[in-house]
Amino acid sequence: MDLNRFIDEKSESRLYIGNLDLRITEAALIKMFSPFGKVVSEDFLWHTRGPKRGEPRGFAFIQYSTKEEARLAKEKMHGRLACGRPLVVRLASEKYMVESAEHSSKGVSEPTKVSTAGSNSGQLSRSAKIAAIKNKLKTLEEEGSSAKKQKHEDSIS
Template sequence: MTASIPVPDNDSRDDCRLWIGNLDPRVTEFVLLKILQKQGNLKKFDFLYHKSGMDQGKPRGFCFATYNDKKEAERAMKRLNSQLVLSKPLAVRWAHAEKDTEDKSQSVSGAIHPCSTMTQGSQSQIQAIEAKLRSMEENSDNFTLSFNPAAPPGTNKLYSVRNTTVNRQTKPYRRPRKR
């Protein structure tokens, strides 16, 4: 006898999940949580922060809220969408809406075409880079690595220009004497 483990259905989990965006940077997690709790019983609340970079520790400008049932989620979406919080209107959408638009952009074979959102210029640049890499692979015998330095340290052009001006015998500026 084998024990069966129920597999969570992604659609049922996402039915009550909302994406709340366009958050003012001054909105705190606590304030937003209180606003969302007024609309219904929250099951889960994810307020996102930047993990790295210049904005590390600062809010990312959006969050996710999961309600207990779909009616509460719909009511919250209707009430909060375009609602002004501090200086910005909230944007509230279903969290799984992006997944639906991704499915529509798939081709007949089921794969997303990698160039579907690229411009013609970037496609030609990518093709040129790929051609260059192929030619480098074909002519790999012509490439050698040298571990000897081409010149001793400190002999670049800028260094040599500075040295020639410093090595010239120059006299400091002195004001001519009045007679």
């Protein structure tokens, strides 16, 4: 048995589920994801220290028996509302690819979504927020100067 193939198969059948409302329990999560295949394991993450100790961290991992089941669950559950919040569902391996691609790019021209283990999924990173604000200001300045030019041209004619 090829160990690398086994690891690849396992990572492709493991889902990252983020943006979980704190009211969602482990049992509710398993119940939501069971219709798509056999759930082999589930890792529901909790704060282990600090003032939030014992509270859910807002994300979990679910392992299916096959990658096809995981892909089906991802397709059906990504963006679906649970307690009023859209779920973020990705293959666990995709999460790390997205994360490393973002860290390797130095320049930020438009906002990028970041989902690291310690932050809430779906929120923009600090640098992405700053870049978005700069882009917005630049756009507003350009719109303002073109409106002034147009007004000036209209007054001349």
